Amino acid sequence: MRDFSYFRADNIEAARNAAALPGAMLLAGGTTLIDLAKCGVAEPSTVIDISHIDGLNAIDVTADRAVIGALARMSHVADNQQVKSLFPAVSEALWQAASAQLRNMASIGGNLMQRTRCPYFRDPQNFPACNKRAPGSGCSAIGGVTRGHAVLGVSEACIATYPGDLAVALVAFDAEVDLGERKLKVEDFFLAPGATAEREHDIQPGEVITAIEIPGSAAARRSTYIKVRDRQSYEFAAASAAVGLELEGDGRTVRDIRVALGGVATKPWRVRAVEDALKGKALSEDTIRKASELAMEGAVDHGANHYKIALAPRVIARAILKLGETA
Amino acid sequence: MTVHDMKHAASDSAHLEAVGGRLSRVDGPAKITGAAKYAFEQQLEGLTHAVLVGATIAAGKVSAIDSRAAETAPGVLAVLTPDTIMELKGASDWFGNPSPQPTYNPLAREVSYSGQHIAAVVAETFEQAVAAAALLKVWYDETPAIVDLSDGKAGDGIPIDAMTKEWGDAQAAFAAAPVRICAAYNTPREFQAAMEPHGLIARWEGDELTIWEPSQWLDGMARTYAEWFGVPFENVRLVSPYIGGGFGSKALALAHSAVAAAAAKMLGRPVKLVLNRPQNFTSYGGRAATRQTVAIGADRDGRIQSIVHRGVNETAVDGMWVEPLGSVTSIMYATPNFSSKQNVVRVNTVVPGAKRAPGENPSAFGIECAIDELAYELGIDPLEMRLINYAEQDPHTKKAWSTRQLREAFAAGAEAFGWAKRPPEPRSMRDGHQLIGWGVAAGTYPVRRAHGEAVVKILGDGSVEVESSSIDMGQGTYTILAQTAAETLGVPVERVSVKLGDSHFARAGVTGGSRLAGVMTGAVYKAAGQALDELIGLALSDPRSPFQKLQANTLQVRDGRIASPRGEGPDLSIAEFMAAVGRDRIEAKGDTLPASTTPQERYKNYTTIAMSIPHTEGDWSRYSWCAHFVEVRVDEDFGTVRVSRVVSALDSGRLYNPKLAESQWKGGIIMGIGQALLEEGIVDRRHGRIVNGNFADYMLPTNADVPDLQTISVGIPDPHSSALGGKGVGELAIVGIAPAIANAVFHATGKRVRDLPITLEKLI
Ligand SMILES: Cc1cc2nc3c(=O)[nH]c(=O)nc-3n(C[C@H](O)[C@H](O)[C@H](O)COP(=O)(O)OP(=O)(O)OC[C@H]3O[C@@H](n4cnc5c(N)ncnc54)[C@H](O)[C@@H]3O)c2cc1C
Ligand code: SF4
Secondary structure, eight states, X not given: OOOOEEEEOSSHHHHXXXXXXXXXXXXXXXXXXXXXXXXXXXXXXXXXXXXXXXXXXXXXXXXXXXXXXXXXXXXXXXXXXXXXXXXXXXXXXXXXXXXXHHHHHOBHHHHHTOOOOOTTTTOTTTOOOBTTTSTTSOBSSTTSOOTTOOSBSOOSSOOOOOOOSHHHHHHHTTOEEEOSSOEEEHHHHBOOOTTOTTOOBSOOTTOOOOEEEEXXXXXXXXXXXXXXXXXXXXXXOSEEEEEEEEEOTTSSBEXXXXXXXXXXXXXXXXXXXXHHHHTTOBOOHHHHHHHHHGGGTTOOOOSTTTHHHHHHHHHHHHHHHHHHHTO | OOOOOHHHHHTTTTSSSSTTSOXXXXXXXXXXXXXXXXXXXXXXXXXXXXXXXXXXXXXXXXXXXXOHHHHTSTTEEEEEOTTTSOOEXXXXXXXXXXXXXXXXXXXXXXXXXXXXXXXXXXESSHHHHHHHHTTOEEEEEEOOOOOSTTOTTOOSOEEOGGGOEEESOHHHHHHHOSEEEEEEEEEOOBOOOOSSOOEEEEEEETTEEEEEOOOSOHHHHHHHHHHHHTOOGGGEEEEOSOOSOOTTTTSSOOHHHHHHHHHHHHHTSOEEEEOOTGGGGTSSOOBOOEEEEEEEEEOTTSOEEEEEEEEEEEEETTBOOOOOTTTTTTTSBOOSEEEEEEEEEEESSSOOOOOSXXXXXXXHHXXXXXXXXXXXXXXXXXXXXXXXXXOSSOTTTOOEESOOOHHHHHHHHHHHHTGGGOOSSTTOEEETTEEEEEEEEEEEEEOOBOOOEEEEEEETTSOEEEEOSOOOSSSOHHHHHHHHHHHHHTOOGGGEEEEOSBTTSSOOOOSOTTOHHHHHHHHHHHHHHHHHHHHHHHHHHOTTOTTGGGOOSOOEEETTEEEOTTOOSOEEEHHHHHHHHTOSEEEEEEEXXXXXXXXXXXXXXXXXXXXXXXXXXXXXXXXXXXXEEEEXXXXXXTOOEEEEEEEEEEEOXXXXXXXXXXXXXXXXXXHHHHHHHTOOOOEETTTTEESOOSTTTSOOOOGGGOOOEEEEEOOOOOTTTOTTSBOOOTTGGGTTHHHHHHHHHHHHHSOOOOBSSOOGGGTO
C-alpha cells in the first residue's frame, strides 16, 4: 500500500513546520489532491490537513482591497455581495469554474495551486514521459493529442495549460498572494515552464498561502470574465478572458484597462500589449478587435490547439465590448 | 367461464395505475433514499478484491511479466497472468454459435488493443490490490498498430455482403438524375458512459456459481458463465436487481467477468472486481466509429430517383462488430433505385458494441443530413422535402407498414415548433452575437420482438407478486409490469410487487433493442390472465367458495374484490376469498411462446438472440418513428453551439406509461445532444490509446446543455407489434437528433459540418 501519514494542523505555524518536511503536501478541500492521488500523480508521504485552521476563511472586502483567506470556499467568494459589486470578474470566474459540488468543497488557496489537465500528466501508468511529473523524462503531449494545450508561454519541455479561472481574474487586477513571510504578485507567483516544467509556482517548502489580496480599482469594479468552453457548465476553458475597464468622462475613451487570458497559456496570462494598445483610445469595435489580436504575439500551436489562436482574441474583444456597452 | 375483459379494463386507462397511466417509477423512492442495493453493494463474508492490469501497448505480445514484488505485497492472495489463470472453455456467441476455440483465456498474451487485460491481482482489500497491481513489471514485443479508420494501414476493409441492399439500378439512375448531391458523413468512437461502472461479485459454492453483476441479460450471461466453467446452466445464478445505466453495454459476460469468476474459483473465496473509470473505456466496446457516403439523385421537383450509400465501421482485430449503416437509409424515403453496401475495417480497439440504437443512429446521421443538403440544393423546405418523398410502404421489403405515424409526427412537431415561420435562407436569424438556426430530421427504430415468460402469484393476503428474470435499468420495467398485472387482475397497483433481476426467476431474453416492454407486458398479461382464470374458476367451482351457490358463469375482480358482474351475491376481498377456500396462493406461469415449443427451443430463446422475431415477419414492416425539430444558437465569434429548443413528435405505438416513455425519449434526445456536440473518444495516434477515458474529459451534456424538451406522442396502438399495441421506446428518440442539430447548425451558419461532434473549432 502507498502509506502516508496524516497530520491535522491546528494553526498556521504547525502547518508551515509540517509543510517543510520532504514529501509533505497540504490538504485543503482535497478536490485536486485526492484526484491526483487516485491517478497516481500525487504520492505524498505526509498529508497536512489545513482545513481546520481557524481564521483562514475570512472574506474581507472594501473599496480599497479584497482580502480573501486561503481557506475561503470558492462558492462563498463567488456569492459574496461585495465581491460581486466591487470585483465582478472574480465572482464570475468562480461561478463558471468546476461544478457546484466542487465549489462547495474547494478552497481559494487550493484553487490557485490546481494542476494542469494535460491528459498525459494525469496518466503516469501509460505515459511515463512528462517533464512536469518527472523532470527530464520528456513530454508525451508534444506530437500527441494537444487540443487543450497552451499556445502561449510554452517551451520545448512542456506545453500544458494552466486550467484555473480565478487566477486569470487575479492577474488582471494585480492581486498578490500572501505567503506569510512574503507577499508577491500572483502574476509572478505562477511560473512559465521554460526548462523546468516541474516548477509551477514560486513557493518554497514550508510556505503556506494564507490569503490573496486584490487592490480595488475602477477597472476591477467594471469587470467581467468570459469563458468559452465545449459545454455550458462543468468544463475548463477553451479560452477565457478577464477584463476590467475604466473610461474617461466622455464615456468612450479608455483610461485604464486590464486584460488577462485563461485556457490558452501555461500560466494565467496578462496581456499588456492589448492594454497598451487601447489606453487613451476611443473604443470602437474595430479598434477593440485589432488590439485584441495583439494578445497572440508569440503564440505557438501544436496542431489541434490551433483554434485557440483565433478564438482567444475574440473572447477578449467580446469582454471589452460587453463592458463598453454597459457604460 | 369468461376470461377477464382487457378491453373493458383498458377503457379505464385514465387511471394512474392502469396500463397507459402516468404512474411514477415504483422503484424511484428506493433509489432516491439509497435503499436500492446495486449488484456490487452486496456485503459477503470473506470477500476479496481483484484489480485488473491493462496493456500499455496497442499491438504486440506480452513477452514477460515479473510479478514477484506484487506477490509478496501485503494482503495479496494471487497474481493472475495469462500463464497462471485457470483455463476456461470457449463459450458460444450470442447467436448460440459455438466458439471456434475450445479454450478461452480472458487474460491476453497477444495484445490487440491498448488497455486489454493482461493480468489481475487479488488481495484482501481493494487498496492492497491497487497498490500491488502497480508493482507488476511487464515487457512487450510491440508491433505496429492500426489506430483508427483514418490510419494509412487500415485499407478498405472487409465487405459484409449480408448488409448489401439493392433494388433498381442505383448507379445509372444517380448518374441520370438532374439534381445530385453526394457527401461523406463521419461519426467518432463513442461510449455508453453509464454512471454505474461494469463489474461483478462472483462466489462459488461447490460447482454452483452466484454472480452479482449489472446485467441487461441474465439468462444470456448465465449461459456464458456455465459454458466457460463447464457447469450446468441451472448452477449459475445471476443477480442484478438494479442497473445504473447500460445503454447496450451490459448484455454480455465479458473478459473481466471471466477473470473475476475464475479468481473466485481458484481462491475458493468470493471476488469483487469493478472496472475503474478509464477501464470502462477500454474493457468493452462503445459505438464503432463510422464513415458513410450518401449520394442522392432527384428530379427538379425534389422526388428522389436514386440513393447510393456506402458505409464503413471500425471493428476489432480479434472480434467482429457490424454497425448496420444502411438500416435507415433503406427505409426512410421512397426511391425506385437504391444501393447500400458496407465494409468493416479492423483496427486495434476492443471490439465495438451496442450503444443505444446501434446502426439506426449513425445511419440516420447520413441520410437525414443528406436529404437536408438536397433540400437546400433544390430550394425546397426540408420538411416539405421529406413529405415529397414520404415512403407509403417499406421501400425495401415492399411490405405495408404495421403503423407509421410519421406524417402525423411531422405535422404535430412542426405545429408545436412553429416551423412555418422558418426563413429559408441560412444565416437569416440572429440574436446579438448568436446565429439562430432551425433544423428537422426524422428517426426510426425497428420493433424487435421476442418471447418472454413471467410468473404471477396471487397470495393469501390478496397481494400479487410478479417474477421475471428481466431487468430494470431505469426504463421502468418494475412499474409497467406492476401496472400490467394490476390492470389484468383488477387489483390496486400498490398491492403488486414486481421482482426482477434474478436468473432463477421466470426466464427472459435480452433487454436490448427496445423490446422488453412489449415482450414482458405480453408475458405478464398472459400469466396474470391465467392466474385470474384460476381464481375465478376456483370461486365458481370450489365447494368452500361463497360464490359457488350463485351458479354464475363468471365473476369480476375490481379493486382487489371479487363479485358477480351484476353485483348480486357476496362481495369479498381476494384475501377473504383465499381464506374461505383455504388457499395461500394461486400461481401461474405464462409465456408468449407457442405451446409446441420444445425445452431446447425455450433455452435457445432465452439465452441467445437467434430466435428473435424479424420485424418484417409476415405481412408487415414494423417500426417506431419520430420527427425532431431543433433550434440552435451558434456564437458567431466562438463557434459554440447550444441547443435552445427541441420539439420531438414520436410514434411508439401505444404507451404503457406515458410518463416513463417521455423520460426515455428525453434521455435519448439528451444523449443525441451529446453525440451531436460533445462526445468523442480521442485516440493518441502514436499509442492507439484513448486519452479522454474519464468523465471530466469525455464530454457528456450537463443540465445546462439541455433546454426544455417537448415530446409529443403521435402513436396509435399497433396490434401487429405487440400484445398490448406498443412499439419500441428506448432507442427511438436518439435516432435523428444529431442530424437535426447538424441541419440546424447549417441553417444558422451556412456551414455544413459532416463530422461529429460539432465542436467549436469546426465553426470558427
Ligand atoms: C472535474 C473537475 C473540474 C474542475 N473544473 C474547474 C474549472 O472549470 N475551473 C477551475 O478553476 N477549476 C476547476 N477545477 C479545479 C478546482 O477548482 C480545484 O480542484 C480546487 O479549487 C482545489 O481546491 P482544494 O481546496 O480542493 O485544493 P486541494 O486539493 O486541497 O489542494 C490542491 C493543491 O493545493 C495545495 N494547497 C492547498 N491549500 C494550500 C495553501 N493554503 N497553501 C499552499 N498550498 C496549498 C495542496 O497541497 C495541493 O497540492 C476542477 C476540478 C475538477 C476535479
Ligand atoms: S505538456 Fe507538460 S504536463 Fe503534459 S506531458 Fe508534456 S510535460 Fe507533461
